Amino acid sequence: MKTLLSTIVMTLLLAPAFVDAQFNLLENFFSTGALAPRSVATFPVDVLWETDTFIPTNYRGKALPVPGSIVRMVALTPTQNSDSLLFEWEITDSTSPSAAPELAGQGKNVFSFVTNAVQNTFTHSVSVFVSNSRTGETVRKELPIPVVRPELYLYPTGDGRATGRTVVQDSARPDSVYNIQAVPFYFTVSDISSLLFSWRVGGTRVATPESDNLFTLRVGPTSFEQQESIEVVSMNPKGRGIIDESASARLQLYIRP
Numbered sequence: 001m002k003t004l005l006s007t008i009v010m011t012l013l014l015a016p017a018f019v020d021a022q023f024n025l026l027e028n029f030f031s032t033g034a035l036a037p038r039s040v041a042t043f044p045v046d047v048l049w050e051t052d053t054f055i056p057t058n059y060r061g062k063a064l065p066v067p068g069s070i071v072r073m074v075a076l077t078p079t080q081n082s083d084s085l086l087f088e089w090e091i092t093d094s095t096s097p098s099a100a101p102e103l104a105g106q107g108k109n110v111f112s113f114v115t116n117a118v119q120n121t122f123t124h125s126v127s128v129f130v131s132n133s134r135t136g137e138t139v140r141k142e143l144p145i146p147v148v149r150p151e152l153y154l155y156p157t158g159d160g161r162a163t164g165r166t167v168v169q170d171s172a173r174p175d176s177v178y179n180i181q182a183v184p185f186y187f188t189v190s191d192i193s194s195l196l197f198s199w200r201v202g203g204t205r206v207a208t209p210e211s212d213n214l215f216t217l218r219v220g221p222t223s224f225e226q227q228e229s230i231e232v233v234s235m236n237p238k239g240r241g242i243i244d245e246s247a248s249a250r251l252q253l254y255i256r257p
Contacts, residue, residue: 043080045130045139049073051115053150053186064148066186068117068240071145075109075128083107088129092142095124115147117241122147151185152234152247157214169252175221182213182232182249188240200231219255226255 050072051065065071075087089103089111103111109130116122124145131138153166158179172178184195196210201217208215217230230251239245 043132043137043139044078045128045141046076046078047073047128047141047143048076049126049143049145052188054189054191055185056183059185064146064186065115066148066150066188066241066245067115067119067122067243068245069115069147069188070112071115071124072110072112073126073128073143074111075130075141077109077130080132082109084132084134085109086129086131086133087111088131090127090129091124092127093123093125095122114240115145118243119147120149120243148186150187150234150236150245150247152232152249153183153185154230154232154249154251155181155183157181167251169254171254171256172217172219174219174223174255174257176219178217178219178253180215180217180230180251182215182234184213184234184247187234187236187245187247189236189238194236194238196235196237198233198235200229202229203231217253222255223257225257228253228255 051063051069053063053066053069055061055063073089075082077085084106086106087104087108088101089108090101091113095116102113111126111128113124113126115124124147125142126145127140127142129138129140154168155166156170156179158177166183170178182197184192187195189195192213193211195213197208197213198210199206199208199215206215213232213234215230215232217228219228230253231248232250233246233248236245
C-alpha cells in the first residue's frame with residue numbers, strides 16, 4: 001500500500017496533466033480493492049431538434065411544436081463516426097406505449113415522432129443513448145420538447161409606424177385610416193395563405209377575405225374620445241391534432257381627437 005501511494009503521489013508531482021486520472025485510480029482502489037479503470041464516456045454528443053410549424057421569416061426564435069406536429073431530432077457526434085455507433089431513442093413521458101426504445105440501431109442518429117395530439121400543452125421527454133461498442137463507452141442525453149398552442153399577434157402597419165411592435169392597445173385620430181396585421185406563430189402550415197382569418201369590430205363580424213391577415217379600419221369623425229375593439233381569429237382547417245388548431249388576438253383601439 002505504502003509503495004502504491006508513494007508511486008501515485010510522485011506521478012502527481014511529476015505529471016500534473018494526469019491528476020484527474022490518478023485520483024480516479026485511487027478512488028477505485030479504496031472502494032473496490034482493484035486498480036481496473038472505470039469506463040467513462042469521453043466523446044461529446046449534441047442533440048438538435050426542429051419541427052414543421054410556421055414562424056415569420058424575420059422571427060429569430062425557434063419554431064415550437066403544437067399538438068400533432070412532427071418533431072425531427074438528430075444526435076451529432078463531432079469526434080466519432082456516427083455510422084459505427086449504436087443509438088437508442090426513447091420517449092420517457094406518459095405518451096410512450098412501452099419501455100422499449102422507439103428506435104434503436106447502428107448509425108440511427110436521426111429520430112422523428114409525432115407530438116401528443118390530444119392535450120392543449122404538454123412536454124415530451126426524449127432520451128438518446130449513444131454507445132461505442134469498441135470502447136464500451138455510453139453517453140446519455142435527455143431533452144424536454146415543449147408542445148404549445150398556436151399563437152396570434154397584432155402589429156400596426158403603415159402611416160410611418162414601426163413594424164415589429166406587437167400591441168394589445170393603441171390609439172388613432174378621428175377621420176383616419178388604421179391598418180393592422182395579424183401574424184400567426186406555430187401553425188402546422190408552410191405559409192399564411194393556408195390559414196383562415198375572421199375579423200370582428202365591436203363584436204360584429206366584418207366581411208373580409210378569409211385569407212386576409214391584413215385589416216383596415218376607417219375611423220369616422222368624432223369630437224370626443226371613443227373606444228373600439230378589434231378581434232381576429234385564425235384557424236388551420238387542416239390541423240393534425242384532435243384539438244382545433246386556432247388562435248385569437250384582441251386589440252383595444254382608443255380614438256382620441
